[in-house]
Amino acid sequence: MSFSKRRRVSEKVSLILGNVASTKAELQAVRNPIPQDPVQWAERIRILKGSPFTFQDREYLLPLYRDNSHRVIIVKSRQMEMTEWIVNWILHKLVTHPFTTAIYTAPRMDQVSRFSHDRFRKALLDSPELRDFISKAREAELGETAIGRIPFSNGSICYLISAWGDFGALRNIPADFAAIDEMQDVQQEAIPVIEETLSHSSFGTMIMVGTASDEGSEFSRVWQQSDMKEWDAESGAWIPQRPQNRFYSGYHIDQRMAPWIKSLPPTHPNSIEAKRIRYRSERRFLNEVLGLFYRGLAKPLLSEDLLACRDFQFALMDHLDPPYVSYAGIDWGGGQHAFTVIWIMAKDDKDRWRLIYVRKFDERDPMKQVQIIGNLIEQFNVKQAVADIGYGAVQVSELQKRFASRVIGCQYIRRPELPLERKTVDESGKRVAQMLVNADRSFWIETAIELIKHKDPTGALNPLLVIPWAEPLDIEWIIEQFTCIEMEEQETVSGKRYHHYTHSEGEPDDALHGFIYALIADAYGRMAPPLVVQDLFGD
Numbered sequence: 093m094s095f096s097k098r099r100r101v102s103e104k105v106s107l108i109l110g111n112v113a114s115t116k117a118e119l120q121a122v123r124n125p126i127p128q129d130p131v132q133w134a135e136r137i138r139i140l141k142g143s144p145f146t147f148q149d150r151e152y153l154l155p156l157y158r159d160n161s162h163r164v165i166i167v168k169s170r171q172m173e174m175t176e177w178i179v180n181w182i183l184h185k186l187v188t189h190p191f192t193t194a195i196y197t198a199p200r201m202d203q204v205s206r207f208s209h210d211r212f213r214k215a216l217l218d219s220p221e222l223r224d225f226i227s228k229a230r231e232a233e234l235g236e237t238a239i240g241r242i243p244f245s246n247g248s249i250c251y252l253i254s255a256w257g258d259f260g261a262l263r264n265i266p267a268d269f270a271a272i273d274e275m276q277d278v279q280q281e282a283i284p285v286i287e288e289t290l291s292h293s294s295f296g297t298m299i300m301v302g303t304a305s306d307e308g309s310e311f312s313r314v315w316q317q318s319d320m321k322e323w324d325a326e327s328g329a330w331i332p333q334r335p336q337n338r339f340y341s342g343y344h345i346d347q348r349m350a351p352w353i354k355s356l357p358p359t360h361p362n363s364i365e366a367k368r369i370r371y372r373s374e375r376r377f378l379n380e381v382l383g384l385f386y387r388g389l390a391k392p393l394l395s396e397d398l399l400a401c402r403d404f405q406f407a408l409m410d411h412l413d414p415p416y417v418s419y420a421g422i423d424w425g426g427g428q429h430a431f432t433v434i435w436i437m438a439k440d441d442k443d444r445w446r447l448i449y450v451r452k453f454d455e456r457d458p459m460k461q462v463q464i465i466g467n468l469i470e471q472f473n474v475k476q477a478v479a480d481i482g483y484g485a486v487q488v489s490e491l492q493k494r495f496a497s498r499v500i501g502c503q504y505i506r507r508p509e510l511p512l513e514r515k516t517v518d519e520s521g522k523r524v525a526q527m528l529v530n531a532d533r534s535f536w537i538e539t540a541i542e543l544i545k546h547k548d549p550t551g552a553l554n555p556l557l558v559i560p561w562a563e564p565l566d567i568e569w570i571i572e573q574f575t576c577i578e579m580e581e582q583e584t585v586s587g588k589r590y591h592h593y594t595h596s597e598g599e600p601d602d603a604l605h606g607f608i609y610a611l612i613a614d615a616y617g618r619m620a621p622p623l624v625v626q627d628l629f630g631d
C-alpha cells in the first residue's frame with residue numbers, strides 16, 4: 093500500500109472509530125441521561141467523602157431540593173447540611189444550563205475561601221462526571237481580587253464574593269442564580285445589590301441560608317415574609333404556617349429532624365438533651381440547636397455598625413514613626429476560648445481612631461507574649477498602653493519593668509459615678525506597687541459603642557473608629573468580637589438603672605476590650621496630674 097493510500101485508510105478508520113465513540117457516548121447518554129431532577133442529579137453525580145451522595149433518612153430534604161421558587165430562605169440550626177445543598181444547587185444549575193452565571197456569597201472572606209476550596213472545587217474534582225466541567229484556565233485566586241471566579245467548560249461561570257468585602261465589585265456582574273450562605277451575618281445593603289444583579293435574567297433565582305439569630309434582625313424579617321414551612325414528620329410533608337406569603341418559600345430545619353441526632357439517647361453528648369445542659373447560653377441553644385430566633389437581651393452592636401467603619405484603602409501597618417504616636421490596649425486571654433489581643437490605634441486628622449495594628453496571639457506562653465508586646469510598643473511608638481490585670485498582673489509587672497508608666501494595668505469595676513480612677517492604694521489602704529487604674533466596665537463599653545455608632549450633627553452616620561479593610565483576611569475576625577456582646581438592664585442598690593454587658597462563653601470579645609483599653613490609655617494620658625513613679629514605691 094502506498095503511503096498516501098495508507099494515510100487515507102487510517103484517516104477513514106479513525107473517523108469510523110471516532111464516530112463509534114461518539115455514537116457510544118450518545119447511546120450511553122440516551123440510555124442513562126443526566127437527570128434534570130436535582131435529587132436524582134445529586135445522587136447520580138455527586139460524590140461526598142468518597143461515596144455517592146445520598147438522601148437516606150432525609151425525606152425532608154427532597155421537597156427543598158426540588159423547590160424551584162424564585163426566592164427560597166432556610167432558617168436552620170448548625171450543621172444541617174445546608175452549605176452542601178448550596179453546592180448541589182449551584183452545580184446543578186450551572187451544569188444543566190450552559191452559559192449561565194451564579195454568585196455565591198458569605199460574609200467573611202475566609203468563609204468564601206473555605207467554600208471555594210473545601211466544598212465547591214472538591215465537589216467538582218471528586219465527581220468523574222463533573223471533573224470535565226472545570227475549565228483548565230487558572231481562575232483568579234480569591235484574595236488577589238475582590239471576586240473569585242470559576243469558569244466551567246460549558247460556558248457557565250461561578251463567582252464567589254465576600255459580602256463584608258468590597259461588595260460594589262458585584263454591581264457589574266449580571267447573574268442568573270445567587271446563593272447567600274450565613275445570611276444571618278450578611279449586612280442589609282448587600283441584598284438589594286444581589287437582587288439587582290439578577291434583574292435581567294430569565295432565571296433570576298436566589299436561595300438564602302442562615303442560622304437562626306435574633307428576633308428583629310434583617311434575617312428574621314425576611315423569614316417572616318416567607319410562608320414559614322415546618323416539617324410534619326407524621327405526614328412526611330412541609331406545612332406552611334403562613335400560606336398567604338408567596339414571595340419567599342421558607343423552610344425551618346433544626347437538629348430535632350436530623351436523623352443522626354434524633355436517634356441518640358439523652359446520655360449521648362450530641363443529643364438535644366445533652367446540648368440543652370451544655371449550652372449555657374439560652375440564645376445559643378435556641379439559635380444553634382433548635383434553629384429558633386431569639387428574643388432576649390439586646391445586642392448593642394450589629395455587624396452593620398462595624399462594617400460602617402471599614403476603610404477599603406488602608407491595610408494594617410507594621411510600624412509607626414515619630415512624630416506620630418499611638419495608643420495600645422491589651423486584653424490577656426484566659427480560659428479556653430479567649431486569646432490575648434493587642435490593639436494599637438492612632439488619631440487621624442479627622443479626629444477619628446484609626447486602628448493601625450491588631451493581633452490575636454496564637455502564642456500561649458505569657459512571657460513570650462510580653463516579649464512580643466514589648467517590641468510592638470516600640471515599633472508603633474506607643475505613647476500609652478493599658479493592659480487588663482484580671483488575667484495579667486504578672487505580665488503587666490514585666491512590661492512595667494521595661495516601660496514604667498508607659499504601660500498601666502487596668503481593673504474593671506462597677507462604679508458608674510467614677511468611670512476612671514487612678515489606683516494608688518489597695519483595699520486595706522496600703523500603697524500598691526503597680527501603676528493601675530480602675531475603670532467602670534459599662535461606662536467604657538458604652539464609650540466604645542458611641543464612638544462606633546457616632547453620628548454627625550446632621551444625623552448622618554460618622555463612625556469615629558476606622559477599620560483598615562484593604563486586606564480583609566487579616567481583620568475580619570474582629571467583627572464577631574464586637575457584635576457578640578449583649579446588654580442587660582439591672583438596678584443598682586440605690587435604685588438606679590445600670591447596663592450590664594455580657595457575652596456568651598465561646599464567643600470571645602477580646603478585640604472589643606483591646607479597643608476599650610486603648611481608649612482608656614488615651615484618657616489616662618489626659619488625666620492630671622501625671623503619675624510620678626517614685627510616689628508608688630515610696631514609704
Ligand SMILES: Nc1ncnc2c1ncn2[C@@H]1O[C@H](COP(=O)(O)OP(=O)(O)OP(=O)(O)O)[C@@H](O)[C@H]1O
Nearest residue numbers: 145146147168169170171172173174175176177303
Ligand atoms: N447528604 C449528606 N450525607 C452525609 N453527610 C453530609 C450530607 N450533606 C452534608 N453532609 C456533611 O455534613 C456536614 C455538615 O454539612 P454542611 O456544612 O453543609 O452543613 P451546614 O448546615 O451548612 O452547617 P453550618 O451550620 O456549619 O454552616 C459536612 O461535613 C457535610 O459534608
Ligand SMILES: [Mg+2]
Nearest residue numbers: 174175176273
Ligand atoms: Mg454552612
